[in-house]
Amino acid sequence: QQQVKQSPQxxxxxxxxxxxxxxxxxxxxxxxFPWYQQFPGKGPALLIAIRPDVSEKKEGRFTISFNKSAxxxxxxxxxxxxxxxxxxxxxxxxKGGSYIPTFGRGTSLIVHP
Amino acid sequence: GAVVxxxxxxxxxxxxxxxxxxxxxxxxxxxxMFWYRQFPKQSLMLMATxxxxxxxxxxxxxxxxxxxxNHASLTLSTLTVTSAHPEDSSFYICSAWTVDGYTFGSGxxxxxx
Numbered sequence: 493q494q495q496v497k498q499s500p501q502x503x504x505x506x507x508x509x510x511x512x513x514x515x516x517x518x519x520x521x522x523x524x525f526p527w528y529q530q531f532p533g534k535g536p537a538l539l540i541a542i543r544p545d546v547s548e549k550k551e552g553r554f555t556i557s558f559n560k561s562a563x564x565x566x567x568x569x570x571x572x573x574x575x576x577x578x579x580x581x582x583x584x585x586x587k588g589g590s591y592i593p594t595f596g597r598g599t600s601l602i603v604h605p
Numbered sequence: 606g607a608v609v610x611x612x613x614x615x616x617x618x619x620x621x622x623x624x625x626x627x628x629x630x631x632x633x634x635x636x637x638m639f640w641y642r643q644f645p646k647q648s649l650m651l652m653a654t655x656x657x658x659x660x661x662x663x664x665x666x667x668x669x670x671x672x673x674x675n676h677a678s679l680t681l682s683t684l685t686v687t688s689a690h691p692e693d694s695s696f697y698i699c700s701a702w703t704v705d706g707y708t709f710g711s712g713x714x715x716x717x718x
Contacts, residue, residue, distance in 0.1 A: 526706055535611070535698045535709040536649070581648065588702050590637045590654065597648045 496584050498596025505603050511569040513599045515582035518563065522594075524587035527556065527567045530579045530598075539580070540567070543587075572603045607633045607703035611710030618689055618717055626684045626713045628699030634679035635701040640672075643696040643712075652697075655682040689717045 497516045505511045517525075523544055528536035542549045542556040542565065549556045555568040569576055579600050585593035608631040618624050628638055636657045641649040653674050654662040661674035671693070673685040686693050698712040 524706070528709070533696075533712070533714060535700075535712040538706050538708060541706050579646075583707070585707065587706070590656075591702075592639060592651060592654065593707050595649050600646070 496582060496594045496596045498582050498599060500599060501597065502600045503602070505572045505601065507572065507574060507603055507605050509572050509603075511572045511576065511601055511603070512566060513580055513582070513601075514564065514566045515584075515596050516562075516564045517584045517594070519584070519594075520563070521586060522584040524585045524593075525556070525558065525565050526583050526585075526593070527554075528581040528583065530581065536581060569601075572601075574603045574605050577601055577603050606705040607631065607708060609635075609638075609699060609701050609703070609708050609710040611699050611713060613713060614711060615714045616716070618715070620690055620717055621688055623685055623687045624689055624715060626686075626697055626699075626715075628682045628684070628701075628710050630680045630701055630703075633701075633703055635682070635703075636679060637701065638676060638682040639700045640674060640682075640684050641698045641700065641709075643698060645696075649698065652684075657682075686715065689715070691717045693717050 526541035527539045529539045530536040553570045558565045579598045581598045582596040583593040610629045638655040640652045652667045655674045655676040657676045676682040694717045699710040
């Protein structure tokens with residue numbers, strides 16, 4: 493299975509700061525790049541997703557930046573809050589049907605008050 | 606949006622007994638569902654792909670007789686951990702493609718004592 497490389501493994505940010513998590517992929521056939529937020533004891537929740545035909549997508553404080561030529565995408569969390577403390581996973585896939593996303597290893601984010 | 610409903614959220618069972626975990630698609634039909642296992646502070650490990658009306662496809666290294674998957678209808682897939690042992694204790698999560706994207710259930714924490 494093609495690997496999706498995610499960094500950093502852990503991230504500590506002060507309240508109000510910007511959290512940045514990066515991912516890189518290999519398979520150019522991927523056309524769907526979601527980010528998931530997971531709190532302890534809960535299943536991952538879809539946070540935001542992007543298709544390769546756009547370079548940026550913003551939803552509230554969360555923004556995905558996508559660089560197709562570099563095969564990289566990143567999640568930016570603006571004005572980070574303690575409630576954002578969670579594990580974040582990036583993924584890459586071909587959307588729909590029986591296609592299985594390839595997940596990054598996850599980033600544990602801690603936002604200090 | 607479409608919901609993937611998973612039950613139970615927590616289960617404790619005695620060693621040697623079997624446990625069934627249910628995953629339902631609410632307001633949509635899922636011909637394919639996916640089952641994951643997650644160890645503490647680690648990423649999602651795909652166990653098997655569940656196909657409605659046919660046999661599940663297991664990932665390499667996953668014991669088919671230990672983890673029985675049934676997908677008898679378009680809205681229900683079940684994972685049965687048979688003859689559970691303490692090493693089977695883990696967090697199990699199902700998922701499916703929905704109109705909102707690749708969506709996870711809330712997960713089941715299995716503890717075998």
